[in-house]
Every structure is written in structure tokens, then in C-alpha cells.
Amino acid sequence: MEEQVRLRPPANRVDPRAVRYWMTGEAITNGVVALVLGVLAFLIPPARPWLLLALGIVLVIGIPYMIVMPIWRYRVHRWEITEDAVYTRSGWLWQEWRVAPMSRIQTVDTKRGPLEQAFRLSSVTVTTASAAGPITIKGLDHEVAAELADTLTEVTQANRGDAT
Template identity: 50%
Template sequence: MTRLRPPRHRVEHRAVRWWALQSLALFAPLLAIAIATHVFWEAARPWTLVVAAAAAVLLLVGTIVEPWWRYAVHRWEVTDEAVYGLSGWWVREWRVAPISRIQTVDSVRGPFEQMLGLATLRVTTASSQGAIDIVGLDHEVAAEAAEKLRAVTQRTPGDAT
């Protein structure tokens, strides 16, 4: 029987930059729009200052605090029995998926991940909770893990339902 236990491996250190870039891409435009609105639209100045301050706080937290916090939390492991994942920064999700329940294994690489040589290993199971996403892996490590899962699931009896 597979038991819930802490996964052994940390994600790639470059994931910190990836998470920071995601926050930067989300909150920097909001801050820029708020500042531009404050400068060019005099009637909106009372509320644009509040929006700019909130965007600045979110930008700082999202690019400095969140990435390091997530890096401290995120763990993963693939064994012959199960896939283990621990993720989150505000709400932590700790999941284990027995090999016999795996339906698909995918490697996902967005633009920032490609730029940093990272990938997300997505393991879809017969669970109503959805896929286990192991983010922030070196793209070669993700490919090796996907290949290992393909081989292990091929020789594991069961119908993954």
C-alpha cells in the first residue's frame, strides 16, 4: 500500500526565477497602468494612488517573498509505486498517486519555462482531484521522469480507473 509521506526531491533552483517572472508579468503592467493613470488623469488621482500602492505591494511580495517561499515548500518524487507531490505557498497541497491510477503523463513548457530550461510534469490520474502538476523541474529531469512513469505504468496491472 502506498502511504502519504514527504517527497524527497526539491524543484530546480531556477524555479525561483520562473515564479518571480510570472509575478512580474502580472503585476508590473498593473503598476505601470496605475502610475500612468495617476499622472495623466487628474480626476482619478485619489483612487489611482491606492491601486498603485496595492500593485507595488503585490509586485514586491510576488517577486521576492512568494518564489522563495514556494521553493522552500515544493517537493516531488517518482517511484515504482507512486508519484508524490507537495506544492503551494499559501495553501499547501500534498498528494500521492499510485502508479496503477495514472492515466496520462505530460511535460508542459510555457515560454518562461522554456527560457529557463524548466518544465512541468503533469500526471493525470483517475482522481476527481485532477492532475498532479510537478512544476519547476529541469526539462531533462522532467523528460526522464515521464519516461520512467511510462515504463512503470506499462508493466503495472490495472486499468487506471
């Protein structure tokens, strides 16, 4: 008889460098938007007041968001694997708790974008036979992510589930 897998809080935090990674990503996004608005305000004098207003709004909202969101997100994001399942919790305002039984896992992938590489971080995506889509654990140390992917591959290969 198969053991019942229950949703529960996962034990492991993501890497602390994820905070700086998320802050940097937001700073780049806000910086690009602010730069575009500033250049447009310079180039289009009739629209200058509205573009400067938009620039001010981007800065007033973007800077606190850039600081608060990564810290809050770090406090929320958790992950854990057991012999039976992968557990995750993610989000910051809208939090998502997910559990994927090992018998349902179809693929395990790691990803490192250029900014993640600069921070020596990776993401692990676990694709399951779920309509909810894959589970992604972001902000892992790249070595931890590689070990996690190896472990999940071994455990799922040993599991006799049908992954459907």
C-alpha cells in the same frame, strides 16, 4: 495482494532556477498592473488620487510578495516517484500533499511555456482517475522532466492496474 501506498513527504526538490522563474513571473504580473494603473492615473485626472493609491498598494504588497513567495514555495515544493506511486507536495500558504498510485495514472504530459523555456524548465502533469484532478510538478529542469515523463510512461505501461 497490492501494497498499501501511503502519503509521505517526497524527497526531491524542484530545480533552483524555479525561484528566479517564479520571481520573474510575479515581476511581469506586478509590472503590467502597475503600468496600467500609472497610465490610467496619467490619462484620467479626476481618478488620479485613487489610481495612484491603488498603484502604491500594488507596489507595497507586490514587491515583497514577488520576493518571498518564490523562496517559500521552493522550500515547500517536492516530488518523487517510486515503483508504486507519484508523490508531490506543493503550495506555499495552502500546501497540498498528493499521492497517485501508478495503477491510477492515465496520461503523463510535459509543458514548457515561453518563460519556462527561457529558464530551461518544464512542468510534468500526471492525470489520474481521481476526482481531485491531475498532479502537476512545476519547476523541473527540462531534461529531468523529459526523463520523468519517460520513466512514468514505462512504469505505468508495466503496471497491470486499470487506471480507473
